[in-house]
Amino acid sequence: MNYFLTYTVYVLILSVLMGISTWKLFKKMGYSPLFAFIPFYNYFIILKETKHPKWWAVLSYLPIVGPIMMSVFHLYLMKKFGKTLFKDQFLTVILPFIYMAVVNYAKDTELEDESTNELFLTDEEKNAKKKDTFFGSITFAVVFATIIHVFITQPFGIPTGSMERTLLVGDFLFVNKWSYGYRLPMRPLAIPFLQGTIMDTGQKGNPKDDPKSYVDGVKLPYTRILQFNKPQKNDVVVFNYPQDSVHTAIDRKDPYVKRCVATAGDTFEMRAGRLFVNGKPETVLGDQEVQHRYIVNTGSQLDIPTLYNTYGFLPVQEVQTDKGYLYAFQGLTDKTAKEIKELPQVIDMKEEVSPKGEAAVYYRDEAKTKIDTTQSIFPINKPWNQDWYGPVRIPKKGDVVAINAETLPMYQWIISEYEHNSLENKNGKIFINGKEATQYTIQQDYYMMVGDNRDASLDARFFGFVPEENIVGKPMFTWMSLQGAFKDGSSTYQAPFKIRWDRMFKATNTGEANKTSYWWIAAMILILFFGWEYFVKLFRKKKTEDEL
Incomplete structure (x- = not known):
């Protein structure tokens, strides 16, 4: 079933439940009991009878927003029949169709007398009315914000330095969800404003046990509407992390932001830390600066706070040696590298580039003793690393690719996870959907997303191609920028807190050095x-x- 057919089924199920639990109440309000079963119109009648804006009825079945509005409308209906106690409101929200059915079929249920003039209300009744107005305003504000968040634009924070110089740690962005066509919500029953989980329990064990912010059993298929554009080379793109194994819902996977360096059909390659697309060096835009990793030996300790205030970056490692100190820097531009090299404490400085053909895993420390296998270079059977990578062709919709023991690591996630087929490898033979296969036709476009700070970015070189269905949208502008908002896990130094006024309300996706305000x-x-x-x-x- 497609998205809209599935959506219609959900609406009809909810409408039947609504009708069964309220048809007598509609009759007592002077309407045909059948009206209680008609989607949208049933809530239109409730709003009309309770003197609330009738256009709110259009919100009643929208994904994520709908459950909130339906609860509000149910409360209005129960109040119409005198159910105003806390227990009535609680049961209406928690067990809506069950509690409304109890009221519906009760013999003593009658309409509340609303003929009393407001001039003759008691102080207690006036206070209750004020509370209703206040909570109504709060509810509508939440609903309005939810509509903006779900259907138009979503705020997004930058917690790491993978896009440094373009996007700084502590930048908060608004993302345009319509940039590449609007991706309709896939989990319509969810808590507003939360991404994947309600909270991180912090307990050791499986993060899948953390409470989800959505109901995974109520799902809609992937659908994108009004798609007039697709990600282009050099676009900064927000997408859902493809290999997030905690969340099965695509739109609930962790959000990442990187630069799209290669699109479907392009060939991507890293040579000695330099990026090439289709055999040509990358195009560096005005808001980008080429950055590299350096190892610095000094005779005495560097003044880290002064370095941060001057350059806006920190060393990722500081080790005392018998000759002084060793520092590892990530994200140095040619200009800043030259200036640091001229510091009086510096003995020598060299760019660090991983040797060609080195093992396909990423090491966490200089001694290369601690292997983090969760960050293996993609695919795991290639002798590549983050500085020498590829060449690799980015899969394009309609491509027919050979499937064998050598190519399977490159395409297995595409076949089994992104394009939802069953995949088995038995005795050297590969089976797709139960049939032996030697080739496979790609069903959607894929993209190569890489951070501007190439040596400090967990990106597509590690997790592989990004499917089109994972694309969220383009960042529009930075609405807030806070230095020190996030602890940089790669450094022991915590940057002092301050507001970066010069970055606020600046465009983030123009490629221009001087951003539009x-x-x-x-x-x-x-x-x-x-x-x-x-x-x-x-x-x-x-x-x-x-x-x-």
């Missing part, structure tokens, strides 16, 4: 928000005066 958008949003609140209050006041 979007301060006017922030000002417009604030004016509209407070202006809207003012006119709503004025309208309500005038309406109350007219009623009196």
Whole structure:
């Protein structure tokens, strides 16, 4: 079943449950009991009878937003029949169709008398009405923010330095979800604003045991609408981490941000730490700076805080030696490398490039004794490393690729995980969906996503190709930038906290060295928000005066 057919089935199931549990209540309100079974119209009637904006009914079955609004509408209906105690509200939210059915079939259920003029309300009733208004405003604010978050743009924080110079640790972005077509939500029943889990329990063991922020059993297939563009070379792209094994839902996997360096059909290669696409050196945009890893030997200790304040980066390692100190730096540009080399403490300095053909695993320390097999170079059977990689052709929809023992590590995730086929390797023979196969046709486009800070980036060289279905969108602008917001796990030094005012409301995906400022958008949003609140209050006041 496609997305919209599955969605329709869910809507019909919810509508039947709604009708079964409320048809008598609709009859007592003066409507045909059949109206309780009609999607959207059933909630339209509730809003009409409870004197709330009737257009809210269109929100009742939207993914993620719908469950919130439905709970609100159910509360309105129960209040209409005098169920206003805390236990009534609690049961309505937790067990909606069960509790509403109890009220629906109870013999003593009657409409609440609403004829009392507001002038004759008791203080207790007035306070209750104020509370309802307050909670209603809060609920609508949450719903409005959820709509923006789910359907338009999503905030995203930068916790690591993999995109340094372009995006800094502590930058907070807004991501445009419509840049490459809108990917419809795949887990419609979820807690707003949370990505994959409610919280990290911090317990040792399987992270799959952490409480999920979504209901995995209620799912919709991948569908993207209004796709007029696809990721292009040099785009900064937000995507869901392909090899996240904790979350089966594509749109709930951890979000990553990298630069798209090669698209479907391109050939990607790293030569001595330099990036090549289709045999040509990469194009360096105005907002990029080529960066490399260096090993520095000094006669005395470097002033780390001063280095950070001057250059905005930290050494990832500091080791005392018999001759002084050894430092490992990542993300040095040619200019900064030259300036550091001229420091009086520096004895010698050299760029570190992994030898060609070195083992296909990434080592965590200089002594190369601690192997982190979760960060093996992709694919695991190639003698590549992060500095000497490829050449490799990025799979394109329609490509027919040979499947054998040599090529299987390159394509097994595509076949089994990204394109959802069964895959078995029996006695040297490969079976796809139960049939022996020697070739496979690629079903979607793939991309190579690599960080600008090449020597400090866990990217596609480690986790492989990024499927089109994992693409979220483009970062639009940095709405907040906080130095010291995240602890840099690669350094023992914690940067001091401060707000980077010069980065706020600056465009993030133009490729230009001098970014466009979007301060006017922030000002417009604030004016509209407070202006809207003012006119709503004025309208309500005038309406109350007219009623009196």
